[in-house]
Amino acid sequence: MGSMSAKAGHGEAGRRVAGSLLRWVRRYTPYYVATALIVSAASFVPVGQAEALRRLFDAVYEGSVPQLRQAAAFYGAVFFGGLIVQVARTWLSQRLYNRSTLELQREVLRRMFRLDLRLLNRWHVGDQIQRIGDSAVAAQDGVNRQIPALIERLLSVILLFVYLTVQSWLLMAGAIAVALLMPLVSNLLAKPIYREQQRANEAQAAQDALLQDQMQGAETVRAFQLRERFNFRWREAVRRTFRHRLRGHLWTAASGISIFLGYWLGIAYIFIAGALLFADGAIEIGVIAAFVISYEHLVRPLSHLMNIWAAVQNALAHATRVFELADPTERIEKLPAETRMLPDEGDLVIEGVTFGYDPVQPVLRDLNLTVRRGTVTALVGPSGQGKSTLLKLIMGLYAPNAGRIMLGGVPIDGSTNADWRRRAAYVPQDIGLFDASVADNIRAGLTHLATEDLEEAARLARADGFIGKLPHGYETRLGERGQTLSGGERQRLAIARAYARNPEFLLLDEPTSALDGDNERLMQETLRSLMAGRTVIVAAHRLSTVRHADQIVVIDEGRVVETGTHDELMALGGRYAELVRVGTWADLDETHAPEEGIEP
Secondary structure: OOHHHHHHHHHHHHHHHHHHHHHHHHHHHHHHHHHHHHHHHHHHHHHHHHHHHHHHHHHHHHHHHHHHHHHHHHHHHHHHHHHHHHHHHHHHHHHHHHHHHHHHHHHHHHHHEEHHHHHHHHOOOHHHHHHHHHHHHHHHHHHHHHHHHHHHHHHHHHHHHHOOOHOOOHHHHHHHHHHHHHHHHHHHHHHHHHHHHHHHHHHHHHHHHHHHHHHOOOHHHHHHOOOOHHHHHHHHHHHHHHHHHHHHHHHHHHHHHHHHHHHHHHHHHHHHHHHHHHHHHOHHHHHHHHHHHHHHHHHHHHHHHHHHHEEEEEEEHHHHHHHHHHHHOOOOOOOOOOOOOOOOOOOOEEEEEOOOOOOEEEEEEEEEEEEOOOOOOEOOOOOOHHHHHHHHHHHOOOOEEEEEEEEOOHHHHHHHHHHHHHHEEOOOOOOOOOOOOOHHHHHHOOOOOOOOHHHHHHOOOHHHHHHOOOOOOHHOOHHHHHOOOHHHHHHHHHHHHHHHHHHOEEEEEEOOOOOOHHHHHHHHHHHHHHOOOOOEEEEOOOOHHHHHOOOOEEEEOOOEEEEEOHHHHHHHHOOHHHHHHHOOOOOOOOOOHHHHOOOO
16 A cells, blocks of 8 residues: 555656646747647658658569659658758757756756745755756756657657558558567566666765765865765765666666567568568568568657657656756745835834744744844844844845744835845855956946946955955956955955945844954954944944944844843843853953953
């Protein structure tokens, strides 16, 4: 019973994936109509070739020159007609393949960037790349090439069946009986081929992910002597990939052997039965020639049906991986039926927000907070209590499990995300830089940003000094994730990027954590000018960063436990004062002893 339900589940999943793929390709209907016409024309070519050879053999056997000329002319027409059809088909197929594959990959990327990040984080980056690259190509190939080929083979078989039956139904009956053995065998072998291909894809993704981890974490791998451990796991993944691919090839080879045997059994039947019918005067010699030539065209489509069916199964296996990553039924950043733009006035209100990367283990619990326009709000508290997570929720990178985040009474998740993200700039702890020039990293999509404004942003962020020392200045490429720069340099570039956007709202997560004492003092002055006139929310462990904030919010165990100014909270003598007294914020420029407290 369990096996039957599992099979039913797999069948339902296959139908769902096939439905998603077919809904996607509906936009290419004109291409598929043209493909259908070309495929129909191509299906007549084997029948034309068989008839041409029948006429040629009969003309040669009878020694008729006029009949031979007619047969040769007919054969030439069939040959050149088939050539034209093949050229047209190749051109259309390649055009459709290039366009549709690119658009599928682009659509998957678009949906990925709208997908809830908690869902997206289920897959390793290497696995995501493999799905967008290889799997998207293979899935689209199944629709663009394999399904038209399947239809062409079916039409060829039907047309040849009718033609050969008209020539000799007795000869055709035996030949088709032998030929039909092959689809039965291919149907039996389709399931293990699909299964092994799916397992091979999963093993390949694991293999790529391990390799990427080694490359991206090269310093950690060397420092902790993890090379042998990673290599062992990678070799095991490679072995799994090879094992499943080998099994798939063996199943495919078994199908090929059955086709080979079936073909020669059919040829033997045609010669033996054809000779007997010719001796009785039931058929002409040209009919035997037509059957011999046509039987290859009959068996080859049937054999290709098996190969194409295996390719379709492979395409469905890849499509499963593609739509698993970005299926339209997944949880995506959705907009309501009537979208409201965010107001230009009003406070940012966080109301009853609960959130967890794992819903079973919430990081934030029923959190309430109001951020006044034009003020600086500092988030403080022990590490791991949800400060960075709260900034990500405010930025709209994740959606709360419960509660709302509103600006002027309008939920941020009910506005266009583009509207909110145009107004806000975010400087995270883990700075995201790209393998592009310094200038492009500062622009971050602001193509209209003038060179003067870009350089001014770098100067204000105190990044112009080290940029001037780079080999090509602002045109220097930074390498993957900006690894050619130090942590402090990456942080200053991120702040320059925020300056360049001239945001209304500024979200800063430990903005000076990677800077030394001297640079931090200079950056504090820079940040004060950046914060001026803006609504700022900053998470920090540095007292010098938060002590002048209009509102300090203490977060502990995912909840707001205290709010107020530095003086108010010190006078309160609660959690904030305790953090200051125990020296949690021992700033480099402070000389007060912890037991004396730290005065503003």
